[in-house]
Amino acid sequence: xxxxxxxxxxxxxxxxxxxxxxxxxxxxxxxxxxxxxxxxxxxxxxxxxxxxxxxxxxxxxxxxxxxxxxxxxxxxxxxxxxxxxxxxxxxxxxxxxxxxxxxxxxxxxxxxxxxxxxxxxxxxxxxxxxxxxxxxxxxxxxxxxxxxxxxxxxxxxxxxxxxxxxxxxxxxxxxxxxxxxxxxxxxxxxxxxxxxxxxxxxxxxxxxxxxxxxxxxxxxxxxxxxxxxxxxxxxxxxxxxxxxxxxxxxxxxxxxxxxxxxxxxxxxxxxxxxxxxxxxxxxxxxxxxxxxxxxxxxxxxxxxxxxxxxxxxxxxxxxxxxxxxxxxxxxxxxxxxxxxxxxxxxxxxxxxxxxxxxxxxxxxxxxxxxxxxxxxxx
Numbered sequence: 001x002x003x004x005x006x007x008x009x010x011x012x013x014x015x016x017x018x019x020x021x022x023x024x025x026x027x028x029x030x031x032x033x034x035x036x037x038x039x040x041x042x043x044x045x046x047x048x049x050x051x052x053x054x055x056x057x058x059x060x061x062x063x064x065x066x067x068x069x070x071x072x073x074x075x076x077x078x079x080x081x082x083x084x085x086x087x088x089x090x091x092x093x094x095x096x097x098x099x100x101x102x103x104x105x106x107x108x109x110x111x112x113x114x115x116x117x118x119x120x121x122x123x124x125x126x127x128x129x130x131x132x133x134x135x136x137x138x139x140x141x142x143x144x145x146x147x148x149x150x151x152x153x154x155x156x157x158x159x160x161x162x163x164x165x166x167x168x169x170x171x172x173x174x175x176x177x178x179x180x181x182x183x184x185x186x187x188x189x190x191x192x193x194x195x196x197x198x199x200x201x202x203x204x205x206x207x208x209x210x211x212x213x214x215x216x217x218x219x220x221x222x223x224x225x226x227x228x229x230x231x232x233x234x235x236x237x238x239x240x241x242x243x244x245x246x247x248x249x250x251x252x253x254x255x256x257x258x259x260x261x262x263x264x265x266x267x268x269x270x271x272x273x274x275x276x277x278x279x280x281x282x283x284x285x286x287x288x289x290x291x292x293x294x295x296x297x298x299x300x301x302x303x304x305x306x307x308x309x310x311x312x313x314x315x316x317x318x319x320x321x322x323x324x325x326x327x328x329x330x331x332x333x334x335x336x337x338x339x340x341x342x343x344x345x346x347x348x349x350x351x352x353x354x355x356x357x358x359x360x361x362x363x364x365x366x367x368x369x370x371x372x373x374x375x376x377x378x
Contacts (some may be wrong), residue, residue: 001108002056004053004093005051007050008049013032015033025102025269027137027270027272028247028269029062030137031332033356039360045068048065048066050101050334052115052116060103061115062101062104066095067093067094092357094128094129095128097134097135098135101116118319124347129348129349130346130347130349130353131347136148148292154377155347156290157347162341163317165313165316166311168338169309180336184297184334187290188293191290196289199252199294200254201252202265208235210252210260211279212231214261214263215227249266250264252262253294259286260281261280261283262289262295263280264276273303276314278292286344292331297304313332313335316329316333317329
């Protein structure tokens with residue numbers, strides 16, 4: 001059977017997403033809704049929709065690529081550097097995707113998967129310096145995962161392992177509660193006894209403003225670039241984006257007098273909940289208010305009650321020597337999730353450009369560390 005791969009300049013969103021939702025491994029990252037979330041990476045990624053068809057025009061598989069620049073997120077967020085963005089796109093163009101490609105005709109899995117990978121490989125060789133941070137779908141069938149992995153390797157992709165926690169929400173409430181570590185249950189009981197913190201959904205403009213202010217405070221505290229310099233920018237480019245309607249949700253944790261101390265954005269799609277942006281105030285840290293404990297538990301309860309299957313805590317590093325990353329791992333390990341390993345695939349087409357990017361990353365990390373030390377000293 002002949003398989004042809006082509007790009008769809010004008011995708012039919014409803015039909016594309018219907019096919020994504022037809023598979024249990026179908027992810028928001030392979031849906032048209034991703035257009036509402038790629039601004040997390042600087043708003044510069046361009047979606048490229050690929051379909052693999054047989055000679056009758058039947059869609060056998062599809063892949064949503066994101067085309068952008070490796071350095072775009074930090075460049076477009078800084079007004080003084082923004083004019084350099086076109087140069088970055090030209091010299092450091094990359095392709096990436098998450099949880100793809102999707103194959104609908106499983107009897108032709110290897111052929112369809114290979115055709116899509118080959119198309120990307122040829123395209124990237126001509127127009128990009130690397131394919132980066134790409135992953136397979138979340139297959140329930142290990143045979144498909146192993147076959148897909150071998151195809152990536154056959155096309156010369158380098159592999160590395162990453163991990164995350166998956167909380168299975170389709171368990172009884174009592175089992176979810178006892179699945180928490182004792183430290184989490186202790187903090188939640190303490191919060192309940194004091195009745196000093198309340199969790200509500202982000203709904204009105206005041207809620208959105210409270211979350212954005214905490215996000216800025218969190219990014220400044222961590223020495224990160226400010227994703228959205230103004231509240232209007234955050235609303236226009238992120239919160240009010242039409243691609244996020246029905247997908248993006250948020251929670252706020254407030255003290256009993258109404259003061260917001262923590263927030264969490266998350267997205268819901270095809271039975272999965274994925275964390276996006278965690279924000280919390282310096283005050284909540286100083287007062288040890290445990291706002292994020294109650295937010296996490298509230299989201300677990302909400303997801304279970306609304307029929308979601310998996311809550312993905314979006315990545316941890318198990319053996320990191322970094323104190324902060326150790327703390328993140330310990331915090332996420334409290335919530336009864338199973339440690340899930342997945343493979344990330346990269347392929348470099350221009351070694352000297354990759355070395356330049358690596359050197360730039362080292363300079364960036366040194367700058368962040370210096371700023372962090374300066375903040376501590378003051």
